[in-house]
Amino acid sequence: MKILIIEDEKELSASIADYLSSQDYTCDVADDFAGAIDKTEYNNYDCILLDISLPGGSGLKILERLKEDKKTDGVLIISAKNSLDDKIQGLNLGADDYLSKPFHLSELNARIAAIIRRKNFEGNNLIEFHNLIIDTQSKTVTVNKNLVELTKKEYELLLYFISNKKRLISKDAIAEHLWGNDMSGNFDFIYTHIKNLRKKLMDAGDADYIKSVYGMGYKFTNQ
Amino acid sequence: MKILIIEDEKELSASIADYLSSQDYTCDVADDFAGAIDKTEYNNYDCILLDISLPGGSGLKILERLKEDKKTDGVLIISAKNSLDDKIQGLNLGADDYLSKPFHLSELNARIAAIIRRKNFEGNNLIEFHNLIIDTQSKTVTVNKNLVELTKKEYELLLYFISNKKRLISKDAIAEHLWGNDMSGNFDFIYTHIKNLRKKLMDAGDADYIKSVYGMGYKFTNQ
DNA sequence: ATTCTTCTTCAAAATATCTTCAGATTCATT
DNA sequence: AATGAATCTGAAGATATTTTGAAGAAGAAT
Numbered sequence: 484m485k486i487l488i489i490e491d492e493k494e495l496s497a498s499i500a501d502y503l504s505s506q507d508y509t510c511d512v513a514d515d516f517a518g519a520i521d522k523t524e525y526n527n528y529d530c531i532l533l534d535i536s537l538p539g540g541s542g543l544k545i546l547e548r549l550k551e552d553k554k555t556d557g558v559l560i561i562s563a564k565n566s567l568d569d570k571i572q573g574l575n576l577g578a579d580d581y582l583s584k585p586f587h588l589s590e591l592n593a594r595i596a597a598i599i600r601r602k603n604f605e606g607n608n609l610i611e612f613h614n615l616i617i618d619t620q621s622k623t624v625t626v627n628k629n630l631v632e633l634t635k636k637e638y639e640l641l642l643y644f645i646s647n648k649k650r651l652i653s654k655d656a657i658a659e660h661l662w663g664n665d666m667s668g669n670f671d672f673i674y675t676h677i678k679n680l681r682k683k684l685m686d687a688g689d690a691d692y693i694k695s696v697y698g699m700g701y702k703f704t705n706q
Numbered sequence: 707m708k709i710l711i712i713e714d715e716k717e718l719s720a721s722i723a724d725y726l727s728s729q730d731y732t733c734d735v736a737d738d739f740a741g742a743i744d745k746t747e748y749n750n751y752d753c754i755l756l757d758i759s760l761p762g763g764s765g766l767k768i769l770e771r772l773k774e775d776k777k778t779d780g781v782l783i784i785s786a787k788n789s790l791d792d793k794i795q796g797l798n799l800g801a802d803d804y805l806s807k808p809f810h811l812s813e814l815n816a817r818i819a820a821i822i823r824r825k826n827f828e829g830n831n832l833i834e835f836h837n838l839i840i841d842t843q844s845k846t847v848t849v850n851k852n853l854v855e856l857t858k859k860e861y862e863l864l865l866y867f868i869s870n871k872k873r874l875i876s877k878d879a880i881a882e883h884l885w886g887n888d889m890s891g892n893f894d895f896i897y898t899h900i901k902n903l904r905k906k907l908m909d910a911g912d913a914d915y916i917k918s919v920y921g922m923g924y925k926f927t928n929q
Numbered sequence: 930a931t932t933c934t935t936c937t938t939c940a941a942a943a944t945a946t947c948t949t950c951a952g953a954t955t956c957a958t959t
Numbered sequence: 960a961a962t963g964a965a966t967c968t969g970a971a972g973a974t975a976t977t978t979t980g981a982a983g984a985a986g987a988a989t
Binding site for chain 4: 670
Binding site: 920 | 975976977978979980
């Protein structure tokens with residue numbers, strides 16, 4: 484899960500990034516308008532934490548820009564101001580939720596979890612694909628009703644595959660999504676994790692859903 | 707299930723009532739001190755949503771009054787203020803939970819469900835899970851009809867597991883639930899208590915219901 | 930005040946997972 | 960078929976997490 488933190492106070496953004504990393508999120512930080520737009524242009528975040536009270540009021544401008552690009556889904560506004568106006572304005576611009584500073588990291592965590600839950604699964608916690616079922620609440624995966632025990636990375640990988648099913652996924656995209664920083668060039672760990680995930684899924688079922696596309700990447704499909 | 711909404715902003719209370727009705731709750735609304743007291747006097751609510759920041763600060767007064775009448779069971783405080791003081795004061799006055807505005811209706815729903823679940827647990831004194839039986843009235847636990855003597859923390863831990871059975875529970879969530887403030891980072895005490903609980907349960911029975919999920923937490927299940 | 934129980938802390942040992950690597954295999958192109 | 964590049968595989972080393980036992984601290988009971 485990737486999160487973008489748009490915040491000009493470096494200390495705060497660092498401590499948030501620190502905490503969220505410990506909760507197994509992958510974090511990027513932007514501290515001004517240009518940086519934020521740049522990041523959102525080239526990345527796909529599960530959640531964006533936006534400090535609305537950036538110098539020059541650019542926080543709202545960022546939100547407006549995100550709205551133009553239809554990327555406001557998953558935006559959680561953080562603000563020192565506690566005014567209702569701000570909240571309303573933010574939520575009207577398409578933000579998902581609003582949190583006033585100062586806040587507890589555990590509360591931030593709960594809000595992010597709620598946003599991601601809502602965003603990805605619209606409240607429904609069962610994801611099905613042919614005879615594969617993922618219960619995102621218990622983080623349990625079954626194939627043909629056989630329980631498949633996955634490690635964290637395997638589970639994340641499967642979730643990424645499922646949410647991009649039937650699409651071609653580049654190894655770069657996988658690396659980016661699962662490890663954040665691009666470990667460009669070396670995909671050994673992807674090969675290994677895919678091998679292991681494949682084996683577990685196939686041991687439980689029959690078909691190999693993970694199709695390799697030579698020179699391009701992978702596709703999660705059943706044909 | 708009956709819910710009382712004590713809230714002066716009529717738009718908000720209407721939209722909450724609307725939503726909760728769609729979730730098959732029966733809703734009453736009160737918008738001031740007198741109305742609230744009146745309603746609670748003559749009704750028995752499964753859950754009371756209380757806006758603490760009513761004009762004239764009467765939210766807290768209502769809570770005090772509820773406490774006198776021993777009706778604070780099931781109170782969920784809603785507040786625009788996000789201050790820790792408020793939260794502590796509210797919880798000290800016997801409220802069950804606390805939610806800051808603005809919130810998503812789905813989160814409100816989840817909290818209400820949690821409160822009702824908890825209340826029902828208390829009314830209903832036997833909880834069974836396979837060959838494990840918890841009598842919440844006498845606070846005794848048996849496995850295969852063998853009495854298991856648990857300490858307070860172990861008992862709380864077991865109750866938390868049971869009420870989230872078959873779900874993945876993070877160590878953070880356990881820490882949060884058993885110790886309140888998040889002692890983030892250090893889970894040694896969780897490890898120890900789980901070890902002890904496990905040992906006692908297994909000594910009395912056979913299966914290890916507490917399944918460790920590496921890097922994620924625990925799951926209370928029998929598979 | 931003393932004893933007993935429970936809770937917490939600590940560090941070593943046991944486990945599980947992640948990453949790296951080198952050799953084998955497959956693939957597209959010639 | 961031969962070639963080189965890409966992918967797969969199994970094993971081993973490196974990391975990270977969990978389990979465990981023991982001991983000290985805090986609380987409760989006598």
